[in-house]
Amino acid sequence: MNDGSTRDHGEGALAFDGLAFDGLAFDGLAFDGLAFDPVDTPSIPAPSAPVAVVPKAAGPVAFAQAPHRALSAAEQDNPLRDIRIAVTEAHRAHLDAHTRIQHAILRAARTTPAPLRSLTAAPVTVAAEGAFKPLARADRRTLDRAALESLSHGDIAAVFGTDYDQAEANPEIRIARASPLRLTAITDIDLRGGALSRGRLRARFDGDATTAAVQAVETFAVYAGLHLCLVDATLTAAPPSRLETGSTELEIVVTQIDLVPRPHLTAEVIAGDGRSISVTVTVTEKSGSAIGPGTGGTLDHWTGRIGHGGERVLLNEFHMAHLARGDQGIALGPEFAHFTGHRSTRLPTGGLLLVDRISRFDGTRGVLDRSASYDSEYDSPADSWYYADSANYSAPHFVYMETSLQAALLMGLYVGPTLTAPDQTLSLRNLGGTATVLRQVDLRDKTVAQSSRLLSTTMLPGSSLQTFEYTLSVDGEEFYRGETMFGYFSDEALGNQTGLDAGRTKPTWREANLPSTVRTIDIAGRRSTSGARLCSRGTLALLDQIDVVDGGGDHGNGYLHAVRRIDPDDWFFARHFHLDPVIPGSLGVETAIQAVQEWMLDAGFGSGMADPQFSIPADIDFTWKYRGQFLPTDRQCELEVHIKAVERRNDSVIVTVEASLWKPGLRIYELNDLAVELGDIPTSDGALR
Structure with missing residues (x-):
């Protein structure tokens, strides 16, 4: 350039x-x-x-x-x-x-993602897995001169809405703070537009083009809510090259947007005559401004974020991003800073990061012998990648599991079990749990409230165990409840895992029974056909085929078997966890669910339904047990599913199964009473049944 x-x-x-x-x-x-x-x-x-x-x-x-x-x-x-x-x-x-x-x-270049099924008639542009999730969203797509002048005075909530309200925080966040306002209008803002689907803005201006270019990028940064996770900051722009143009129109195409190391945005600003410059705008805290927890995990100073219910939250999206892949000292307090850059306990990142804010916490760092409770939040935008990739009508099952388990592990880590051995590498693993869907609900554009309680912490040589109970709610009503156990394990402890069968080799039902008749369901072939909407696809395409033994399995109702090749480049290894890659246990569960969904369709259970949809049935206690991990070097994952029961209702069919997953030579996952429902389309009030 x-x-x-x-x-x-x-x-x-x-x-x-x-x-x-x-x-x-x-x-x-x-x-x-x-x-x-x-x-x-x-x-x-x-x-x-x-x-x-x-x-x-x-x-x-x-x-x-x-x-x-x-x-x-x-x-x-x-x-x-x-x-x-x-x-x-x-x-x-x-x-x-x-x-x-x-x-x-x-x-x-304009990407044209597939429209997402929604309760509303308006199509939703799907965000790619790992795409930046804006901290706030406004309904308006255009701004006149008066609105731009309000932004230049710092009246952001007055222009974009109450989601941008920060009370008295960030008095210096405004566009055109360092120079006269040159923008005259924003003719379009699109959070998913542009050649890279990271955002686009079109503007008109008068006067100096370089100044207008910076102000246009500042406007997009504020529109995406980058400032909302800090309490006393300014917008700073790296000095760009001069933009010499005779045009009075600009288009910015976002090339990078992130919260680490500080909220920032880089965009290519293109004038109407084709000339361009690159502009980077960063949200930078003022000297002495608090950006994270203090020593001992103290949370006695606000870091700028207001939650879904209007309360001041303790930790926000900025801290979640740093805990996932950045500076752990910023995320959890200075005691955790030495873990930065090393394999250690972290949250997932990218499209698997499913907790946004901590709003309440009554525990004390270093006090491990008593219970603690806390509340957190997760925003689930309608454009989230998993809605488009799942065969479920609403969120897939792994979202229920991950958003509750991540909220639990975050506060379990916050009290400091890994600080008792600061020089030892400890990896976090989920060991199992039980959970129940209380009612079916569509989570699109909802904020999930997570309430968790740390029940106990048990310190053991080379490891420690924590138990939790939790509920998820939407609009004040619970819809998911469960309990779980996490363990922090040394490298030696992880290396000595013996699976679910005390180190013994347990054959699959297929190996033990050698059925004479096995048929194959070609999932990849069906996925490639037009109109295969009841099929997991894209990032969630976890199986290509399954083998079926009709009337087989432990219960005589049917048996499913599949082998999935593990590729070290599989997308989830980069997400779960940073520097400690393993397959998320929730995606092992999702693999079993997909096998059941394909079997149900093949069996014709949707015949006669006006608009069949998959969902997670209510009031069935699902239990899982993990005694091992799938690593990038494990070559393959083997799955078997035993059909336990088929229940036909007036408008749906519910299939309940038992399942196991093997890594080479070792059975490590066991799933009991995992259930899948296929029924007609939800009611218009948003409830699924």
Whole structure:
């Protein structure tokens, strides 16, 4: 680009502020075998032929060669001067050409994700797994001059709504704080727009284009709520290159947005005539401002966030992001800072991070011999990736498990069990639990309230155990309840795991019974057909086929068997956990659910239903037990499912199963009374039944 921000991404790949364009490749510049030396070196002979820049392969874009001219008499003593001029001109021509390509891509490329099924008629653009989740969302997509002036005065909630209210916090958060307001209108804001689906904003301005570009990026940063997780901060912009343009229109395309190490946003700002600059805006706390818990985990100073119910929360999305993959001292207090950058207990990250804020906590760090209770929140936007990828009508089962278990482990860690052995690496693992759906509810655009209680902490040599009970609620009504146990284990303890059968090899039912008739359900084939909406897909496509023994299994009602190859590059290893990758136990449960769903469809249980949908049935106690972990090196995961019961109701069918999962040579997961329901579409009031 013209601002010199081109970076090399290897042969044949050029990148502009993180956007790589791999389709263009070029040979190096040849000087009769001599490397180009930018320093005057008279001893190097002049080339015997004019310098030329030659594309490696013909393509749709042609690059002009630098003109070759004869050396003047005054230049005969410096034969490399002409070479340097030619190379410089050719390089500039390349940059100009690539800049034009980039502009075309950024302006024309628009992703078109599949619309998401919703209770409303309006389609929802689906966020990719791992996409940044804005801290707040506003209904409005345009801003006039008066609204922009309000933002320049810091009246953010007045423009975007009460979700942006921070009471007296952040008095200096405003756009155009350092210069006169140049924006005259925002004609469109889209949190999922742009070539990378990370956000887009279009604006009109008058006056200085560079100032307007910075203000446009500041506006998007405020719109995405980046400031809401700090209490006393300012918007700071890295000094950008000058934007020289005769246009009065701008488009920003967000290339990066994140909360770590500080909330920040980088965007390509493109003028109407195609010229562009890159602008980064960061939310930076003022000196001395509190950004996290104090020594001993004290939470006696507010860090700026207001929760769903209007209360001041203790920890927020900024702390969750740091606990997942950043500075643990910021997340939990200075005692945890030395864990940063090392394998240690963390929350999942990306699309598997399912807790946002802690609103209440009555425990004390270091006090491990008494119970503690706490409340937390998780926002579940309708554009979340798991709604689009699940065969369920609402959230898939793993969301129920993860959002409750993550809330529990967070506060269990906060009291400090790992601080008793600060030099020992301890990994967190869930050991099992029991949970029940109390009522079926659609979670789209809801805030899930998580209430948990730490019941006990037991310290053991090389490990410690914690037990919890929890409930999940929406709009003041409980819908999920359970209890669970977590363990913190040393490397030695993890290395000595013996599975569910005391280290003995337990064969699958199929291996033990050698059934004569086995048929296969081709899940991948059905998934690839149009209209396969009752099929897990995309990121949640965990199975490609299952083998069925009709009338088989421990209960004689049917038996399912599947093998899934483990790829070290599977997406969830990067999410769960940072520097300690294992398959989430909840996705093992989800794999069993998908096998049952496919079997139910194959058995024709949806026949005669007007609009069949999968859901999690209520009032069935589901129990799980984990005694091992699936690692990236485990090669495969083997699943068997025993159909325990099939219950037919007036408008639905409920199948209850038992299941086990094996890593090579070891059975490590056991699931009891896991249930799946297939029934007609929910009622219009949002309840599923």
